[in-house]
Amino acid sequence: MSESRSNPTLVQLAELGLGRIGARVVTLKLPSARCSAAQPIRSTGASDAADSYGDLMRAIGPTGLIVDLTVEGILHSPARQELLSAGGRVYMISNEHPEVLERCMPNPDLVARVDHSLKRLDAAKTMRVTSEAGTDLTVDITGAPVRGGAGFLTDGQPIAYWPAGLALCFPLRKTVNGLVVLNTGDVNLTFKRYFESPVTLTIEDDRVTDIAGEGLDAVSLQSYFAAWNDPEAYTISHVGWGLNPGARWDSLHLYDKNEINGTELRAVEGNFLISTGANEFADRYTLCHFDFPMRDCSVWIDAVQVVDAGRLLPEFQ
Numbered sequence: 488m489s490e491s492r493s494n495p496t497l498v499q500l501a502e503l504g505l506g507r508i509g510a511r512v513v514t515l516k517l518p519s520a521r522c523s524a525a526q527p528i529r530s531t532g533a534s535d536a537a538d539s540y541g542d543l544m545r546a547i548g549p550t551g552l553i554v555d556l557t558v559e560g561i562l563h564s565p566a567r568q569e570l571l572s573a574g575g576r577v578y579m580i581s582n583e584h585p586e587v588l589e590r591c592m593p594n595p596d597l598v599a600r601v602d603h604s605l606k607r608l609d610a611a612k613t614m615r616v617t618s619e620a621g622t623d624l625t626v627d628i629t630g631a632p633v634r635g636g637a638g639f640l641t642d643g644q645p646i647a648y649w650p651a652g653l654a655l656c657f658p659l660r661k662t663v664n665g666l667v668v669l670n671t672g673d674v675n676l677t678f679k680r681y682f683e684s685p686v687t688l689t690i691e692d693d694r695v696t697d698i699a700g701e702g703l704d705a706v707s708l709q710s711y712f713a714a715w716n717d718p719e720a721y722t723i724s725h726v727g728w729g730l731n732p733g734a735r736w737d738s739l740h741l742y743d744k745n746e747i748n749g750t751e752l753r754a755v756e757g758n759f760l761i762s763t764g765a766n767e768f769a770d771r772y773t774l775c776h777f778d779f780p781m782r783d784c785s786v787w788i789d790a791v792q793v794v795d796a797g798r799l800l801p802e803f804q
């Protein structure tokens with residue numbers, strides 16, 4: 488399933504790959520949707536190309552496999568539910584340069600790694616994150632739904648995505664407090680750029696109440712958040728860590744923005760990932776979404792240390 492603006496190379500590679508394993512392939516190309524938001528948005532995981540094609544989604548749902556090659560992917564869009572409700576199984580391939588997909592090839596070894604992190608995360612009550620740059624964050628993760636994957640559609644699993652290798656959770660209401668210092672070299676994946684100057688986010692009861700820093704990064708964040716004129720834009724969506732040893736931190740330098748979607752940087756082993764924006768488990772909805780992969784953080788869940796200054800500890804490898 489593709490759309491007008493899908494990367495034709497990825498569509499062709501998917502057709503060839505599926506053909507190689509003996510699949511009978513039908514390629515569906517939907518018109519990309521009109522621009523619907525007042526601000527440019529990226530990396531939403533919610534393509535709207537398939538909106539208002541409910542009958543079509545229900546018709547193709549029962550086919551063996553739907554490979555999602557829409558630009559943003561349908562992970563968080565209504566089409567996902569329409570396909571799954573019709574019995575569909577969906578494999579979403581992120582709109583990345585093929586080299587990124589090769590580096591982050593689904594690896595069976597990653598399954599146990601992701602499962603272990605998710606199990607630990609699910610059982611824990613508190614997450615604490617610190618860094619030398621000044622991050623000091625506490626999240627009450629009691630009952631916070633966990634999500635993650637290794638890039639495989641295993642038995643009974645209706646949807647998966649590639650690249651994968653993340654473990655995260657969606658904190659419930661009024662559970663996130665502290666300081667997050669986005670340091671030089673951390674990443675703003677909505678803008679697809681590395682931070683070149685530190686930015687300090689003050690977070691009180693899930694809400695970013697202050698964005699401080701000298702330089703373009705702070706100014707740009709303040710401006711983009713404010714332009715939404717939406718209090719929910721400033722709230723925390725998800726927190727977690729990267730587990731994919733194939734994902735490379737420096738890759739953003741090597742590609743043009745339209746060649747990648749940034750999934751690789753979210754999955755880098757030992758990163759801490761914090762995001763602002765929609766969190767259905769806290770009953771908050773907004774189109775403004777930031778993913779901030781951070782390096783050199785230390786992460787604890789309860790008394791167990793997961794990451795030490797950006798290095799994933801052996802129990803979690």
Ligand SMILES: [Fe+2]
Nearest residue numbers: 724762777778
């Ligand atoms: Fe996110």
